[in-house]
Amino acid sequence: MNVRPLAQNPDEHARFAAHLDKLRQVADADEADLVSRVLADPDRTMAQSAVLRHVDRRAADLHTGAAYEGWAQMMTQVMTDRPFLAQRLREWLLFRAVTLKLPWQPHDLLASSNWLQLKAAAGTNAGVIEFLAESGRTKRVRNAARATLNHRSES
Template sequence: MNLLDHIASVAALAGRPWHDHAALAADEHLRFEWYRDAVPRDEIAFLRLVLADPDREMAISAVLARIDERARSSIDFHSWADRVEPVCAPVEFLSRRLAEWRLLIDAFAGRPVEDAAVLAASDWAQRKLAAVVDGDLLVLLAEHGRTRRVRALTRVPRPARPVRLSDRAVTSGPIRPCYG
């Protein structure tokens, strides 16, 4: 299958036949955005076709972008990831990203995660965790984070819970800053 036939197949599946197929074939950046923005009828078949694009690196990047966007915006990422995992399995990087997003979503939601999974996670995932988590996970990353950058992120002060005016004792007079 040549690239124009490939693009026509993707367009039919995604319901996007109005694009200039020659322009998409000539410009992988344009094709990347086209893949990323598509809303296909069948996500699994769509991802399979995208990964069949002759420009392998661009195709993997487009699927990665879809995974990242879905993880950031979906309440039900785990079930979506379970459905698309067989398509992504041949590309280790994509399989690992699905697993790491599952880990991140669970950790951010306060669900228990395995220490081994946190320590085996990529630098990208450990940085995301170190910037957000608290408690035992933060201590784990502070002591055993893979990189100096991850360990340094654990020392960044976390924002304090906002204090409501009703929680403070009312004083007489203005509140003055203390520079001690």
């Protein structure tokens, strides 16, 4: 039986937790390098999951500010070979546009994931919420948008 000491090769759960901890604490200047190192983990699925959590946390913090675009460009360069992560960054850019009422295209929102449509349906842009109440991809998205509209009309 080939048993490796935990210190030499921790299981993916321990590595996942360690990656998340490092990503939470990383300085802005070192972020791209750390994300690249995490993505080099032999367990590609676990590494991508850790980076996805980091991307969602950072994008949520940055998406309404001026720093978002530079950060997103940097992250896009790091994730060029990870289509799912690159797609998530594009969806955060679209969420930024609808949140800040910047130009956006309805077909881009309709082509987006359920994750983004649900996030936008719970957002603050009434025009987007109304659009999703009528045209959202799934019944769940349409119902979520309608619930947001109903909640707003009751307030």
